[in-house]
Amino acid sequence: MGFGNMKSVTRVISFTSGKGGTGKTTSVVNIATALTELGRSVMIFDADLGLANVDVMLGIRPQRTIHDVLEGRVRLEEVILNAPGGLRIIPAASGVSSLCALSARQRLSLTQQIEQVAEGVDYLLIDTQAGIGADVMYFNGAAAEVVCVMTPDPTSMTDAYALVKVLSQEYGERAVSVLMNNVPTADVQIRTAELTAYEKIGQQAFQRFGNAVARFLHVELDCLGCVPADRMVGESIRAQKPLLELFPSSPAARAVRRVACRIDQAFLDHRVKGGMQFFFQQLLEMNEHGYSGA
Numbered sequence: 040m041g042f043g044n045m046k047s048v049t050r051v052i053s054f055t056s057g058k059g060g061t062g063k064t065t066s067v068v069n070i071a072t073a074l075t076e077l078g079r080s081v082m083i084f085d086a087d088l089g090l091a092n093v094d095v096m097l098g099i100r101p102q103r104t105i106h107d108v109l110e111g112r113v114r115l116e117e118v119i120l121n122a123p124g125g126l127r128i129i130p131a132a133s134g135v136s137s138l139c140a141l142s143a144r145q146r147l148s149l150t151q152q153i154e155q156v157a158e159g160v161d162y163l164l165i166d167t168q169a170g171i172g173a174d175v176m177y178f179n180g181a182a183a184e185v186v187c188v189m190t191p192d193p194t195s196m197t198d199a200y201a202l203v204k205v206l207s208q209e210y211g212e213r214a215v216s217v218l219m220n221n222v223p224t225a226d227v228q229i230r231t232a233e234l235t236a237y238e239k240i241g242q243q244a245f246q247r248f249g250n251a252v253a254r255f256l257h258v259e260l261d262c263l264g265c266v267p268a269d270r271m272v273g274e275s276i277r278a279q280k281p282l283l284e285l286f287p288s289s290p291a292a293r294a295v296r297r298v299a300c301r302i303d304q305a306f307l308d309h310r311v312k313g314g315m316q317f318f319f320q321q322l323l324e325m326n327e328h329g330y331s332g333a
C-alpha cells in the first residue's frame with residue numbers, strides 16, 4: 040500500500056499538570072484503554088516518582104521497578120507489567136528520588152532500554168508528577184507531545200498557566216494540548232449527540248485559558264476535549280479496574296473515547312513533531328548540555 044517500508048513511529052505523549060489531582064493518572068489509564076479498544080498497542084510509563092499510581096489503579100502489583108534496572112539487577116523487559124486489555128506498564132521508579140540525579144551512564148542505559156521495549160508500540164503515554172519540578176520538565180521536554188490536564192477550577196487554571204509559561208519560556212515548547220477534566224455537569228442530563236452542558240462549561244473554561252495564553256505566551260493551544268465529573272470514575276478507581284471496562288457507557292467513558300479518537304486521528308498528522316527517536320534525541324541532548332535539572 041505504499042507504507043510497507045515505513046518504520047512505524049511510536050507516539051510519545053506526556054500528561055502533565057500544574058496543580059495535583061487534576062486527573063492525569065486517571066486520564067492516562069483511561070485513554071490508554073480507549074486506544075487499545077481502537078486496536079492500538081499502548082505502553083504507559085509511570086514517571087511519577089513520588090506516588091506510584093498507575094499500577095494501583097489497574098490493580099496490579101509490580102515486583103520490581105526501574106530502581107532494580109538501574110542497579111543492574113534486572114532488565115527493563117522484566118519489570119514491565121501486563122494489564123488487562125493488552126496494556127503494558129513500566130511501573131514507577133520507587134526508590135529513585137530523581138531521574139535527573141542519575142548519572143549519564145544510568146540515564147543512557149535506561150533510555151536505550153525504554154527505546155527497545157517500546158519499539159513497534161503505537162503509543163507511549165507518560166504519566167508525570169504535578170508541578171514544574173525538574174523531573175517533570177525532563178519528561179515533558181523529551182515527549183513529542185504534551186497534554187496539560189486541568190479542570191475548570193480557578194486554581195487549576197492558574198497553575199496550568201504557570202506550567203505552560205515555564206514550558207514555553209524555559210523549555211521552548213511551541214504547542215500544548217489541553218484536556219479539560221472533571222468538568223461539572225450542571226445537573227443536566229448528558230446526551231451524546233449534542234453539545235452537552237459539561238462540554239459548554241469546559242469549552243468556556245478553555246476559551247478563558249486560551250485567551251490568557253494567547254495574550255502573554257507564544258504557545259499554540261489545542262483543546263483535546265472535555266471529560267465530565269462522573270462518580271463512576273471514583274468507583275472504578277476503588278474497584279482498581281479501568282473505567283472503560285467497568286462502566287463502558289458512563290458519561291466519562293464516552294467522553295474519554297472521543298478524546299482517544301481525536302488523539303488517534305492525529306496519528307498521521309504533520310502536527311506530530313516526532314516519535315521515539317525524537318524522545319531519545321532530546322534526552323541525550325539534555326545530557327550533553329549538562330542538564331542538571333535545576
Ligand SMILES: Nc1ncnc2c1ncn2[C@@H]1O[C@H](COP(=O)(O)OP(=O)(O)OP(=O)(O)O)[C@@H](O)[C@H]1O
Pocket residue numbers: 056058059060061062063064065066087092167168169220221222266267268269270272273276291
Ligand atoms: N472525570 C472525573 N470525574 C470524577 N472524579 C474524577 C475525574 N477525574 C479524576 N477524578 C478524581 O480525582 C482524583 C485524582 O485523580 P488522579 O489521581 O487521576 O489525578 P492526578 O492528576 O494523577 O493526581 P496527582 O497529581 O496526585 O498525580 C481521583 O480520586 C479521581 O477519582
Ligand SMILES: [Mg+2]
Pocket residue numbers: 063064065087092166167
Ligand atoms: Mg497521578
